[in-house]
Amino acid sequence: MREKLRPLRYWGPFVIACACLVAGYSVPPWATYVLVIVAMVLFFEVGTALFERAGGTGGLKDFKQ
Secondary structure (H helix, E strand, O other), X not given: OHXXXXXXXXXXXXXXHHHHHXXXXXXXXXXXXXXXXXXXXXXXXXXXXXXXXXOOOOOOOOXXX
């Protein structure tokens, strides 16, 4: 079950962020501001989740100086 729900970790926040941006067109300006901020936070969440999934892409453990 966990493997079936794993894609929601990436696509769920992405879809919600897109919905926030679309909803921003039909609300007052202050609500648009809030929705855009929420969307940017959700896009950041998706980006960091994708970095987590990448795993061993190099770092301080692999490239010691």
